[in-house]
Amino acid sequence: MSRFHLSMDLQLFAGEKTEKATPKKREEARKKGQVAHSQEVVSSLELLVTVALFMVLGSFFWKHIVGMFGDVLVHRLTMDVNELNVGQLFTRYAYQMLLVLAPVFIGAIAVVFAASYVQFGWLFTTEPLKFKLSGLNPVEGFKRMFSARSLFELVKSTLKLIVVAIVVYMVIWAERDSVLALSHVPVQDIFSFAADLTVRLGIIVAALLFLLAIGDYYFQKYQFEKSIRMSKQDIKDEYKNLEGDPRVKARIRERQRRMAITRMMQDVPKADVIITNPTHYAVALQYDGKKMDAPKVIAKGQDYLALRIREVAKAHDIVTMENKPLARALYERTEIGDTIPSDLFQAVAEVLAYVYRLKGRRKA
Numbered sequence: 001m002s003r004f005h006l007s008m009d010l011q012l013f014a015g016e017k018t019e020k021a022t023p024k025k026r027e028e029a030r031k032k033g034q035v036a037h038s039q040e041v042v043s044s045l046e047l048l049v050t051v052a053l054f055m056v057l058g059s060f061f062w063k064h065i066v067g068m069f070g071d072v073l074v075h076r077l078t079m080d081v082n083e084l085n086v087g088q089l090f091t092r093y094a095y096q097m098l099l100v101l102a103p104v105f106i107g108a109i110a111v112v113f114a115a116s117y118v119q120f121g122w123l124f125t126t127e128p129l130k131f132k133l134s135g136l137n138p139v140e141g142f143k144r145m146f147s148a149r150s151l152f153e154l155v156k157s158t159l160k161l162i163v164v165a166i167v168v169y170m171v172i173w174a175e176r177d178s179v180l181a182l183s184h185v186p187v188q189d190i191f192s193f194a195a196d197l198t199v200r201l202g203i204i205v206a207a208l209l210f211l212l213a214i215g216d217y218y219f220q221k222y223q224f225e226k227s228i229r230m231s232k233q234d235i236k237d238e239y240k241n242l243e244g245d246p247r248v249k250a251r252i253r254e255r256q257r258r259m260a261i262t263r264m265m266q267d268v269p270k271a272d273v274i275i276t277n278p279t280h281y282a283v284a285l286q287y288d289g290k291k292m293d294a295p296k297v298i299a300k301g302q303d304y305l306a307l308r309i310r311e312v313a314k315a316h317d318i319v320t321m322e323n324k325p326l327a328r329a330l331y332e333r334t335e336i337g338d339t340i341p342s343d344l345f346q347a348v349a350e351v352l353a354y355v356y357r358l359k360g361r362r363k364a
Helices: 023-031 039-056 058-075 083-120 138-145 148-174 176-184 187-227 232-244 246-270 304-315 324-333 342-363
Strands: 273-276 281-286 296-302 319-322
Touching (some): 039 083, 039 187, 058 083, 148 187, 176 187, 246 296, 246 304, 273 304, 273 324, 273 342, 281 304, 281 324, 281 342, 296 304, 296 324, 304 319, 319 342
Antiparallel strands (some): 281 296
8 A cells, every 4th residue: 555745844834924923013904004994984974974964954054055046046147247246256155166066075075084083093094105116017007907895896996876776766766756745836845846846865874884894994904904914033033133133132131220229219218327438338228126137238339420319318318437348238238129148247337326325316
């Protein structure tokens, strides 16, 4: 019986982008304007808000539009036409049109900002506006034309067209008797019926398009997550770059050092005595006979840091004693938080005894 041996090189799969993007990768994509968003959500909400504005402000629109056209028919048909009054007339009607359209413009702008913020938060970048030569590549252009995304966009547009057509047909067909009877009603009733029918169509179409837009948003989000996926090797390389960058390491160490110094300086006022060299070293000791078996080093420093410790001690009335051998020994043989070495007990005890006697005299 023959046997077949299949050998597989697992390195072939190292480049497959199967891992979720790291926060750094997401931030880089965001800076380039690459975020998960659906333009359909914005468009459908704009239509919905516009129709709602016509419903709420119908009388406002009617009053200004009728007033503008009525003014033309009643007062302007017999006027003398010259350069001055034509300019004034144009300015007046432009203002009236701007007044009518202002609520719609404001509503549309508010919807754009609100819908965009809900989808991906605040983002301002000029990266998508930059000219790229790759956009002129015909091969890439053909790839985009026949890609899965282009096919999805075609299906989506066709579906939207079908939905709108079906809704318009069903609504108008349900009102066919009323439409046929319009020839026997006053003109004002015709306008009223047409406005009501248009608003109903707008609301239904906008609501259905919004439902489709929600599905489009989740598809766009899936596509975006897929586009920024990383391979295991990409993640390893990113980690190495971050960890191996000397500047990053230096900044981390500097920040850690500053935080440690800040915490240490906050503990200096708790010291019982500061032992100095007197200028090169300063060591702050704390001792509580009820809680500690031996005195503890709570701060230490050399040169400039030693000066800072002495200044803080002076500001908080902490006793400072000069003892060069003891200060140097404590500085070199202990770390912050350590108890003093046993062979230094006697020297430190003498210092603390002197400090306690000095404090007793001060109280007296």
